[in-house]
Amino acid sequence: MAWGLFTSILERESKQHIERVSLQGEGEPMMHPRFWDMVDAIRAHGLVPYTITNGSLMDALRVAAAFPAIGISIDTIDPEYAQRIGRFKLHRVLRNLDALLGVLSPNRIIIHTVDMGQPLEPLKLFLRRRGINQHMIQPLQPKADYAKRYSPGESPTWGACTYRCRFLAAPLMRYYDITGLELPCCFIKNTADFVSSEQLRQQLNQRIVPTCCQGCGAIFPHAKVELPAPSDMVTSR
Ligand SMILES: C[S@@+](CC[C@H](N)C(=O)[O-])C[C@H]1O[C@@H](n2cnc3c(N)ncnc32)[C@H](O)[C@@H]1O
Ligand code: SF4
Known part of the structure; x- marks a missing residue:
């Protein structure tokens, strides 16, 4: 979304009774060149930012400073299966998740998983070990x-x-x-x-x-x- 369009929507919406602005679509939100400007603008309007990210580009310190809670998509911790479903940067995502856990409480992380019939127990165990209790599993x-x-x-x-x-x-x-x-x-x-x-x-x-x-x-x-x-x-x- 172009910057001018974003700010005009934000300006209009901030006059309504809303609390949360979620930056997301089918693409990867953090790929947007002005993603962090958008987050700052949302906060400057006294609103709460949210996003669901694939976690590959996460800047842990910035996320911790700006997001009360953040959604991260993880469908599997099996590298081979991740490759098959197009989650090509699993290693980096899991490394970024651990970096995030180093600077914020696991209570502020929500993991989103699509159930495609893959074994989910290893992922659930992985999250439990890290104290992450908010795990939303949805069907295709x-x-x-x-x-x-x-x-x-x-x-x-x-x-x-x-x-x-x-x-x-x-x-x-x-x-x-x-x-x-x-x-x-x-x-x-x-x-x-x-x-x-x-x-x-x-x-x-x-x-x-x-x-x-x-x-x-x-x-x-x-x-x-x-x-x-x-x-x-x-x-x-
Ligand atoms: C719209 S996405 C995309 C944001 C970001 N690129 C990511 O991968 O998290 C947000 C959530 O929708 C889920 N999603 C995408 N396609 C889906 C589908 N066909 N059925 C169910 N959930 C889907 C993703 O797995 C993700 O958890
Ligand atoms: S039926 Fe589904 S797609 Fe149609 S308006 Fe409701 S939520 Fe949206």
Whole structure:
């Protein structure tokens, strides 16, 4: 996101009743050339910054000074499996995590893991040994605009729709994409068919699933991605 767009959104949002601004998307937030300027600007507005990082570029002292809590993605501690799923810098990530633990309490670290059927016990043990208790494990997102990136064997099943989305029922989140488009949640990756939150509400009231909500866990509570047996797993990017 361009700097001017970011500051105009921040200026506007800081006048609303919000507490936390999360800098994240599908890319790596810390790759943004002005990431730390953004963090400073959020704090200068009296707001709390948050981010989920892949941990490869973490500056431990800066993180400790600026973030009350930080999210780090770790799906495995197995170097071979990490390589297969595209987490190419595992060694550096784990080294950075230990550097972070040297300067802040483990209570300020939240580990995010996607459950792709990999053994999770070694990772859980690794975190427990470091005193990290906040471990959020989520399934692979079954939404259509995520699933189109998956390997052919990873097919989603959605089941029945509730037509009630909590992100539309109340303003839980305002998400801005890099063009400044405001969305009701962070799950809409293909914005081509998105018009407005109001239109999504109207469609769901008419028991129509909006194109940009197809397969979303918020309205398809039984949706899941069928994964091939771990030994056959190959992730393409
Ligand atoms: C949007 S990401 C990206 C931020 C950063 N690049 C990283 O790797 O942490 C934030 C979280 O979403 C998770 N995520 C990404 N793709 C996902 C998917 N298809 N299904 C479920 N979670 C996913 C990531 O693993 C990460 O924990
Ligand atoms: S994508 Fe999901 S969370 Fe977002 S508005 Fe649609 S149903 Fe709700």
